[in-house]
Amino acid sequence: MLTSDFDYHLPPELIASEPLAERSASRMMVLHRKEGRIEHRMFREIGEYISREAGDMLVLNDTRVVPARYFTNQGYEVLRLNPLTPTRWRCMVKPGKKFRLGHTVPIGEATGTVVEIMEDNGDRIIEFDRVVDESKHGHLALPHYMGRDDQPADRERYQTVFARSEGSIAAPTAGLHFTPDVLAPLPHTFVTLHVGVGTFQPVKVENIADHKMHSEVYEVSEATAQAVQTAKRVIPVGTTALRTLETVARDHGKVIATQGSTDIFIHPGFDFRVAGGLLTNFHLPKSTLIMLVSAFAGKELVMQAYEEAIRERYRFFSYGDCMLIV
CATH class of the missing domain: 3.40.1780.10 (QueA-like)
Structure with a gap:
């Protein structure tokens, strides 16, 4: 069909x-x-x-x-697909060129780093230095x-x-x-x-x-x-x-x-x-x-x-x- x-x-x-x-x-x-x-x-x-x-x-x-949609302090989008740990996330990001390997990802007081880019689909693994405040920075990913x-x-x-x-x-x-x-x-x-x-x-x-x-x-x-x-x-x-x-x-x-x-x-x-x-x-x-x-x-x-x-x-x-x- x-x-x-x-x-x-x-x-x-x-x-x-x-x-x-x-x-x-x-x-x-x-x-x-x-x-x-x-x-x-x-x-x-x-x-x-x-x-x-x-x-x-x-x-x-x-x-x-759960609130899975976040915005960096510069306004770029991070969609948390899977929290591997509280400070290590698998994410979709937008725009991709702003999330190259080693780039920093500040969300509120927390600072993340892109530590891996998945070859099959472009997802990013981002490691943060502290837990991101979900209640302050998290948004629902409405359709x-x-x-x-x-x-x-x-x-x-x-x-x-x-x-x-x-x-x-x-x-x-x-x-x-x-x-x-x-x-x-x-x-x-x-x-x-x-x-x-x-x-x-x-x-x-x-x-x-x-x-x-x-x-x-x-x-x-x-x-x-x-x-x-x-x-x-x-x-x-x-x-x-x-x-x-x-x-x-x-x-x-x-x-x-x-x-x-x-x-x-x-x-x-x-x-x-x-x-x-x-x-x-x-x-x-x-x-x-x-x-x-x-x-x-x-x-x-x-x-x-x-x-x-x-x-x-x-x-x-x-x-x-x-x-x-x-």
């Missing part, structure tokens, strides 16, 4: 650059796979589709977004399509209410709709997958089979493994939770307690072993995420649903509305 098969035209005013005043006030498109039927509901009505008595189990990603820098309010709103384990650059956005009151009565459990910068990377190849996915670390607890094994229908909340579960089932035959890293690329033709439903946001054209959703619900139905979402003026992307696929 071609990357262009997953393209669609989105009017720019439908991109949600700000969150709604209330998390659970989002709209929710419900996609019924077997009947090819579409419903228009509100997210707060999700309890009508999830039943403890029927053996349903929501699986959410409890990763916590580029929001067209704005992070604001203080994003520290709370670009974070799920159940976020626990620090390590993500981007939020698992399907979880942003939940409030404690909405989540509490629903059967649920958690996995952890730390969302990396690759979630923002476009697919640059013409044939999707040639695309190489980024790798992200995950963890599944014993309690979660038991909850998933005994559930009659597992409904991942977001593509990150789904990718975690399907990776573990692929590698071990079923969902067990484990940890590791995954670069699984789910596109049409994939054999799902775990997911029986999916809650997800509306994704960018030609992205690996819309390919994953198309694999789960069928490309033709998904593209039809996106056309209808545009007609009905749904809000798209990270701070936008959601789709429940059953």
Whole structure:
């Protein structure tokens, strides 16, 4: 299949650059796979589709977004991909010519030095003489399509209410709709997958089979493994939770307690072993995420649903509305 098969035209005013005043006030498109039927509901009505008595189990990603975007004292950009230690970071930098080997990188009171340049992708290893003050100099790396820098309010709103384990650059956005009151009565459990910068990377190849996915670390607890094994229908909340579960089932035959890293690329033709439903946001054209959703619900139905979402003026992307696929 071609990357262009997953393209669609989105009017720019439908991109949600700000969150709604209330998390659970989002709209929710419900996609019924077997009947090819579409419903228009509100997210707060999700309890009508999830039943403890029927053996349903929501699986959410409890990763916590960390401030990963920094600016040097000269205004150059540093995106921390991985803190190898508190003072040794693997980073993407901009502009690259200002971060040559041996160049100093001052951020506030801390002074870093470029000690290594990765040959495969140009990432820099920067060693600092002290810990950089994250609370003073760190920014959330909001997606580029929001067209704005992070604001203080994003520290709370670009974070799920159940976020626990620090390590993500981007939020698992399907979880942003939940409030404690909405989540509490629903059967649920958690996995952890730390969302990396690759979630923002476009697919640059013409044939999707040639695309190489980024790798992200995950963890599944014993309690979660038991909850998933005994559930009659597992409904991942977001593509990150789904990718975690399907990776573990692929590698071990079923969902067990484990940890590791995954670069699984789910596109049409994939054999799902775990997911029986999916809650997800509306994704960018030609992205690996819309390919994953198309694999789960069928490309033709998904593209039809996106056309209808545009007609009905749904809000798209990270701070936008959601789709429940059953």
